[in-house]
Amino acid sequence: MSQKDQNTIQSDPGQESGSYTEEDRVYVEGQCNVVTESNGPFPFDEGRKLPELKVAYETYGKLNSDKSNAIMIFHALTAGAHAALWHKGDKRPGWWDSMIGPGKAFDTDRFFIIAANVPGSCYGSTGPASINPETGKPYGLQFPIITVRDMVRAQAWLLDDLGIDVLYAVAGGSMGGMQALQFAVSYPHRARGIIAIASTTRHNAQQIAFNEVGRQAIMRDPGWGHGDYLNGSGDEVEGPAHGLAIARMVGHITYLSEEGMHQKFGRRQKDREASPNPFDIDFEVASYLDYQGRSFTKRFDANSYLYLTKAIDTFDLSEGFSSLENALAEAPRRFLLITYSSDWLYPPQQLREVARAIRRAGRSATYCEIDSIYGHDSFLLKNEDQEDFVRGFLNSLEREEV
Amino acid sequence: MSQKDQNTIQSDPGQESGSYTEEDRVYVEGQCNVVTESNGPFPFDEGRKLPELKVAYETYGKLNSDKSNAIMIFHALTAGAHAALWHKGDKRPGWWDSMIGPGKAFDTDRFFIIAANVPGSCYGSTGPASINPETGKPYGLQFPIITVRDMVRAQAWLLDDLGIDVLYAVAGGSMGGMQALQFAVSYPHRARGIIAIASTTRHNAQQIAFNEVGRQAIMRDPGWGHGDYLNGSGDEVEGPAHGLAIARMVGHITYLSEEGMHQKFGRRQKDREASPNPFDIDFEVASYLDYQGRSFTKRFDANSYLYLTKAIDTFDLSEGFSSLENALAEAPRRFLLITYSSDWLYPPQQLREVARAIRRAGRSATYCEIDSIYGHDSFLLKNEDQEDFVRGFLNSLEREEV
Numbered sequence: 001m002s003q004k005d006q007n008t009i010q011s012d013p014g015q016e017s018g019s020y021t022e023e024d025r026v027y028v029e030g031q032c033n034v035v036t037e038s039n040g041p042f043p044f045d046e047g048r049k050l051p052e053l054k055v056a057y058e059t060y061g062k063l064n065s066d067k068s069n070a071i072m073i074f075h076a077l078t079a080g081a082h083a084a085l086w087h088k089g090d091k092r093p094g095w096w097d098s099m100i101g102p103g104k105a106f107d108t109d110r111f112f113i114i115a116a117n118v119p120g121s122c123y124g125s126t127g128p129a130s131i132n133p134e135t136g137k138p139y140g141l142q143f144p145i146i147t148v149r150d151m152v153r154a155q156a157w158l159l160d161d162l163g164i165d166v167l168y169a170v171a172g173g174s175m176g177g178m179q180a181l182q183f184a185v186s187y188p189h190r191a192r193g194i195i196a197i198a199s200t201t202r203h204n205a206q207q208i209a210f211n212e213v214g215r216q217a218i219m220r221d222p223g224w225g226h227g228d229y230l231n232g233s234g235d236e237v238e239g240p241a242h243g244l245a246i247a248r249m250v251g252h253i254t255y256l257s258e259e260g261m262h263q264k265f266g267r268r269q270k271d272r273e274a275s276p277n278p279f280d281i282d283f284e285v286a287s288y289l290d291y292q293g294r295s296f297t298k299r300f301d302a303n304s305y306l307y308l309t310k311a312i313d314t315f316d317l318s319e320g321f322s323s324l325e326n327a328l329a330e331a332p333r334r335f336l337l338i339t340y341s342s343d344w345l346y347p348p349q350q351l352r353e354v355a356r357a358i359r360r361a362g363r364s365a366t367y368c369e370i371d372s373i374y375g376h377d378s379f380l381l382k383n384e385d386q387e388d389f390v391r392g393f394l395n396s397l398e399r400e401e402v
Numbered sequence: 403m404s405q406k407d408q409n410t411i412q413s414d415p416g417q418e419s420g421s422y423t424e425e426d427r428v429y430v431e432g433q434c435n436v437v438t439e440s441n442g443p444f445p446f447d448e449g450r451k452l453p454e455l456k457v458a459y460e461t462y463g464k465l466n467s468d469k470s471n472a473i474m475i476f477h478a479l480t481a482g483a484h485a486a487l488w489h490k491g492d493k494r495p496g497w498w499d500s501m502i503g504p505g506k507a508f509d510t511d512r513f514f515i516i517a518a519n520v521p522g523s524c525y526g527s528t529g530p531a532s533i534n535p536e537t538g539k540p541y542g543l544q545f546p547i548i549t550v551r552d553m554v555r556a557q558a559w560l561l562d563d564l565g566i567d568v569l570y571a572v573a574g575g576s577m578g579g580m581q582a583l584q585f586a587v588s589y590p591h592r593a594r595g596i597i598a599i600a601s602t603t604r605h606n607a608q609q610i611a612f613n614e615v616g617r618q619a620i621m622r623d624p625g626w627g628h629g630d631y632l633n634g635s636g637d638e639v640e641g642p643a644h645g646l647a648i649a650r651m652v653g654h655i656t657y658l659s660e661e662g663m664h665q666k667f668g669r670r671q672k673d674r675e676a677s678p679n680p681f682d683i684d685f686e687v688a689s690y691l692d693y694q695g696r697s698f699t700k701r702f703d704a705n706s707y708l709y710l711t712k713a714i715d716t717f718d719l720s721e722g723f724s725s726l727e728n729a730l731a732e733a734p735r736r737f738l739l740i741t742y743s744s745d746w747l748y749p750p751q752q753l754r755e756v757a758r759a760i761r762r763a764g765r766s767a768t769y770c771e772i773d774s775i776y777g778h779d780s781f782l783l784k785n786e787d788q789e790d791f792v793r794g795f796l797n798s799l800e801r802e803e804v
C-alpha cells in the first residue's frame with residue numbers, strides 16, 4: 001500500500017463523508033505519518049524478534065520544554081496513526097478528530113498528542129504485509145504473533161525515540177483502551193493518567209466468537225492461500241476479499257446497537273434493478289453492510305485482521321498475576337473509564353468491574369456510563385459527555401503530584 | 403438427501419447427544435415423516451404456482467372422533483417435521499421432545515399433534531433442492547420466493563388433507579412463532595388458541611443484518627454457483643459449504659446469550675496439535691462454533707437457508723393492513739406469548755408490543771417473560787416454566803366456547 005493510501009483511507013464507520021465544510025478543516029501541520037525504526041531488534045512476547053520494526057505515527061500540538069505535556073492516543077482494531085485533523089485531499093479527518101484539536105478535549109493548544117499505528121497493522125507500521133528482509137517477500141504468516149503487550153512495547157520504544165520519559169496521559173477506545181490499560185501495567189511510571197473507553201481487560205466467549213467467525217470467513221476463502229496472497233511486488237492480488245468483507249460485516253453489526261441500527265435503516269428497501277437472483281440486496285441495512293464490507297477490503301489487509309483480532313482475543317491484563325487487582329498494584333494512581341449504555345460488544349459491566357479492581361488496588365477510578373443509542377461506535381462519534389469527562393479528568397491530573 | 407438423513411440429522415443446538423438413557427426413549431409409532439401432496443397446483447404469494455407441493459409431516463397421539471383435539475406445531479428455521487419422540491437408531495429425539503409426549507405440555511395422551519416441514523426447507527417438503535418436474539433438475543433459484551404466508555398456506559392444505567377443520571391450538575417458537583401468528587391472521591377460524599414463543603411479527607434492522615451476512619457468506623462462496631451446485635442426481639456436490647458454515651456460525655452466536663456462552667466455554671483453550679497456522683482454532687467456544695458450522699453443512703441445503711431467512715426477513719404480519727391491531731381484528735380470541743429474558747435475537751420487547759396490539763384488537767393475550775441465561779435457544783431446552791404456561795393455556799382453552 002502506498003503512503004498516500006494509508007492516509008486517505010481510514011476507518012470511520014460512524015461518520016459520513018461530505019458533511020464537512022472547508023471551515024471545519026484543520027490541516028495537519030506537524031508530524032504526518034512519520035515512520036521511525038526501532039533501535040535494534042524488536043522482541044515479541046512469543047519469543048521471536050524482528051530485525052527492525054517500523055512505527056508510523058502522527059503528532060498534533062507542540063511538545064513543551066520539559067516534555068511534560070505529551071498524551072499518547074491508541075487506536076482501535078482497524079484504524080491507524082491518522083487520529084486527528086485533515087490531510088490534504090481527504091474526504092474526512094482523522095478517526096478521533098472530534099476529540100483532538102485546538103480547544104477540544106485533547107487540546108492541542110496545550111498538549112502534544114502522539115498517535116502511532118500498532119505493529120501487525122497495515123497503515124505504515126511493520127505488519128504481515130511488510131516485506132521480510134530475509135526473504136524479500138511479505139511476511140504473511142511468518143510474522144510473529146502479536147499481543148497487546150507487544151503493541152504497548154512498540155509505543156514505549158517510540159516514546160524513547162521521541163525522548164519522552166513520562167506521559168501526561170494515555171487514552172484509547174476499544175483495542176485502544178486495552179493498550180491504555182496494558183500501558184498502565186507494563187509502564188506504570190511512564191503515564192500520569194490512564195483513559196480507557198468502551199473496552200475490557202479480557203474478552204468473554206461471545207467477543208471471541210464474533211472474531212473467530214471473522215477469522216474463519218477469511219481463512220476459508222480460497223483466495224487466502226494460507227496467508228500468501230500478496231505477490232511481494234507491493235501490489236495486492238485479490239486475496240480473500242470475500243472472506244474479509246464478511247468478517248467486516250459481522251464486525252460492523254457488533255459496532256452498532258439494535259436501536260441505532262433500526263433508527264438509521266428500519267426495514268426500508270432500496271430500489272434495485274431487475275435481477276435473476278431473488279437474493280440480491282434490497283434492505284437498506286444490507287446495502288450499508290455490503291458497502292462497508294467491500295470498502296474495507298480496499299483498505300485493510302486480511303492477515304492484519306487475523307493478527308489483530310487474535311491479539312485482542314488472547315489479551316488478558318491479569319495474565320502472570322494472581323488477580324487483576326494485583327496486576328494493577330503498581331499502576332498509575334488515576335484512571336478514567338468510560339462506557340456506553342448501548343454498547344453490547346463491550347458491555348458497561350466489563351469496565352465497571354475493572355473500576356472496582358482498580359480501587360481494590362488502592363488506585364483511583366472515575367467510572368462513567370454515557371447514555372447513547374449508537375452502540376460500541378459511540379466513542380468515535382462527537383459526544384459532549386465524553387469530551388467533558390476527558391477534559392475534566394485531564395484538568396484534574398494537573399493538580400496531582402507527579 | 404435420503405429419507406433416512408432427513409430423520410437422523412436434526413437441529414438441536416442446545417442438547418448434547420449421549421445424555422439420553424434407553425428408558426427415556428419413546429419411539430414414534432404413528433405417522434412418521436409421511437409425505438402428502440397438494441391436491442393440484444400450489445400458489446405462492448409471489449404469483450407463481452408449483453404443479454405439486456409435497457409436505458412432510460409427523461403426528462403424535464390420536465385424533466379423537468370429532469377431530470377437536472389436534473394441535474399444530476410449527477418449526478424454526480432449520481428444523482423439520484420430526485418434532486418429538488425417537489426414530490430408531492437416532493442419537494437424539496425430535497427437536498421439541500421436551501414439550502411433546504405422554505403427560506408433557508403438549509400431552510399426546512390427550513392431543514393429536516401434527517408437525518410439518520415448511521415448503522422451501524430440505525427435510526421432505528418441496529424446496530429448492532427438490533427436482534423441478536419441468537426440467538428434471540433441482541429447482542435451485544427457480545424455486546418460487548417463499549413467505550411465511552406460504553408456509554401457513556401449506557399447513558392449511560395439510561389440515562384439509564387430514565380432514566381437520568378447526569385446531570385446538572397452533573404453536574411454535576422463532577420462525578415457528580411467526581407461522582403461529584400468521585395462522586391467526588390467515589385462518590382465524592381454524593384455531594382456538596395461538597402460542598408464539600421467542601418470536602416477532604417483523605424483523606428489525608439488526609435481525610435482517612445478521613441474516614444478510616449469512617446469505618452473503620453463502621452467495622460469495624465460489625461453490626454456490628448462483629444456486630446451481632446440486633448436480634441433480636440426488637447426490638450433493640460440495641457446494642457452498644464454507645459459506646454455509648460461516649452463516650451457521652454467525653446464526654449460532656445469536657441463538658446463545660453472552661452469559662450462557664461464557665458459562666459454557668469461558669476463555670478455555672483446547673489442546674491443539676502443532677500447526678504452521680497460528681490461527682488454528684484454540685478457544686473452546688471457537689471449536690464449538692466450528693463443529694456447529696461443519697455439521698450444519700452436512701444436514702442443510704444452502705439454497706434453503708437463503709429462501710427461509712429471506713422469508714423471515716420480509717415477514718410483516720401487518721402487511722396489507724393499516725396496523726398490527728387491524729391485522730388481528732378477526733383473529734382467534736386467545737393468545738399465549740412467551741419470551742426469554744436473555745434472548746437478544748428476539749428481545750422480549752417485541753412480543754410484549756404484540757401482546758398490546760392483540761389487546762387493542764379486543765383479543766386476550768397472556769404474555770410471559772421467562773428468566774433464563776440461555777438466550778434464544780431457551781425455547782428448545784427443557785424449561786418447566788414454559789411447560790407450565792403452555793399446559794395452563796391449553797387447559798384454559800377447554801373452558802372457552804368454540
